[in-house]
Amino acid sequence: MIDRGKAGEGGEESAILIPLHEARRERQNALVSFDRRELDQILRVYGRMVAANEWRDYAIDHLSDRAVFSVFRRASETPLFQIVKDPKLAKKQGAFSVIAAGGLILKRGHELARVLGIFDKKLKLVHQA
Template identity: 80%
Template sequence: MSEGSAGAGEGDASAILIPLQEARRERLGMPVSFDRRELDLILRLYGRMVAANEWKDYAIDHLEDRAIFSVYRRASEVPLFQIVKDPKLAKRQGAFSVIAAGGRILKRGHELARVLGVFDNRLKLVKA
């Protein structure tokens, strides 16, 4: 094997792209957070659901390994849904997921807008 081919192999290993904000966050030990674009998508959905009288309150948690947007019908209850950003899963299943109250994952993916699409066609309980 020549030196040129060995250099090409090493070049492939260093070609992995890591977002600058993620590298900085890990280096400084900062918690994971939603960026402005992600929060905009989430809060637009939240506004629609509040207008439809489905959701009443929310909480945002920025943890060391993930960020969580929890949605409540009432502040005293457990969250109805959690929108989670977990950067460690970004290369595998996708960094974003929607989790129901029982812990069941409703949708997971790489793009937040697609994951939030799970709320578009949601069946609603009709009280008789």
């Protein structure tokens, strides 16, 4: 891994070499997190559910193997749902999943928007008499 920076007033570039084992160690110690676009999508759904008076609180956990956005009805309870980003599953079942309070995986996929679609209200046809 090479980090290039300006050296001195002449604008000459210098290269700083970082040993590969150090770069790997830094990457392994890094926490998994939601990026800005992912958080925007999650918070849109969260805002809609708060407006519908279904959710009231949330917590975000950045762990070494996954990132978790937990939603609560009350802060003192267990989470109603967890929106999980697990990069290890990205090539298999998809990095994103929605998990219910009992641990049941409700939806899993490669695209966050599709996974969050589980919270969309569907219009139902009411039988007219």
